Amino acid sequence: MHITFENINTLGHVVFESQQYKHIHYPEMLLRYDSNFIEFKKSPSLTEFKSAENYLRNYHLKNGQKHVKFYFPANEKPAVEILGYLNQSGYAIGFLELYTIQPHQFPFVINNSDIVIDVVTDKNFEAYLEFQYQQDLEFGSEFANQKIELHKRNFEDQNILQLIALYKGNPAGSVDVIISKETAEIDGLVVDENFQKKGIGSRLQKFVMEEFHDKTIILVADGEDTPREMYRRQNYQNHGYKYHADKVYEN
Known part of the structure; x- marks a missing residue:
């Protein structure tokens, strides 16, 4: 079968979705960053990112959350202007890797x-x-x-x-x-x-x-x-x- 990040379980609820991104929220555990974030469906421009950032920041403030987190589309490195903004704004940047194995190969x-x-x-x-x-x-x-x-x-x-x-x-x-x-x-x-x-x-x-x-x-x-x-x-x-x-x- 073809495995993608869509096969990975996401703990959280979709509270808003647009053509640009999905907003995942998990009120049961507000401190879990991996359950409270925005996931972009397509790479944003800097203007689009700042708009999403402002939205998520205000949403989290209403819930007493002090963080914002963003996931970018799979297998795409964020644009240079986005990376520059993230670095200048004090973001921690990283990446995940998806792995699979058939049990007999272990x-x-x-x-x-x-x-x-x-x-x-x-x-x-x-x-x-x-x-x-x-x-x-x-x-x-x-x-x-x-x-x-x-x-x-x-x-x-x-x-x-x-x-x-x-x-x-x-x-x-x-x-x-x-x-x-x-x-x-x-x-x-x-x-x-x-x-x-x-x-x-x-x-x-x-x-x-x-x-x-x-x-x-x-x-x-x-x-x-x-x-x-x-x-x-x-x-x-x-x-x-x-x-x-x-x-x-x-x-």
């Missing part, structure tokens, strides 16, 4: 009895929540608390499988799998910094490959972070990129 993973991968159930849900809370504290307690509520909603969603990795009995990693008819999306893969380089991330992925052997596995990676190099070594195939820009205001 490399062999050596079994390590110290690592156990469990599906999150009623029995281990509290341990899973505590692990997630500790991981999210670097973004502030308010964000971590809002994320806990999101994990609770995901727990009730039949289309989301939550996994936790234990290393010698200690929570050490986790991942959510968003399930659709033809794909399984790896989302939020994290390994605690105290347990990295032990093969936990690979074991989590291997579990996904075995559990969803009949689906295309998809994920999005930050184009400037090191995990993308790991995905490439693991035989994932690149299917495109998407630029984004965000800015946080003091008030």
Whole structure:
């Protein structure tokens, strides 16, 4: 199947849409930038971008949000004048990369009895929540608390499988799998910094490959972070990129 960014799950609601862009908003978690943004359908001129920027800024101010975020059309680099404006205005600019793999293409993973991968159930849900809370504290307690509520909603969603990795009995990693008819999306893969380089991330992925052997596995990676190099070594195939820009205001 032909995989694009349209196959990636977006957490949020379309509150406005025009020929130029879609406005995504998620009142359940206002601090989550990836759920509160504008996504351009076609590359904007500088005038069009400033108009969208003004609209989103005012919308977010009404909701007590201090950020604005924009996604640009897939596989298109923003125009030079847009990039110049973003840089001059204090935006952080980055890009995402889309990857896919067929489960049988994932490399062999050596079994390590110290690592156990469990599906999150009623029995281990509290341990899973505590692990997630500790991981999210670097973004502030308010964000971590809002994320806990999101994990609770995901727990009730039949289309989301939550996994936790234990290393010698200690929570050490986790991942959510968003399930659709033809794909399984790896989302939020994290390994605690105290347990990295032990093969936990690979074991989590291997579990996904075995559990969803009949689906295309998809994920999005930050184009400037090191995990993308790991995905490439693991035989994932690149299917495109998407630029984004965000800015946080003091008030």
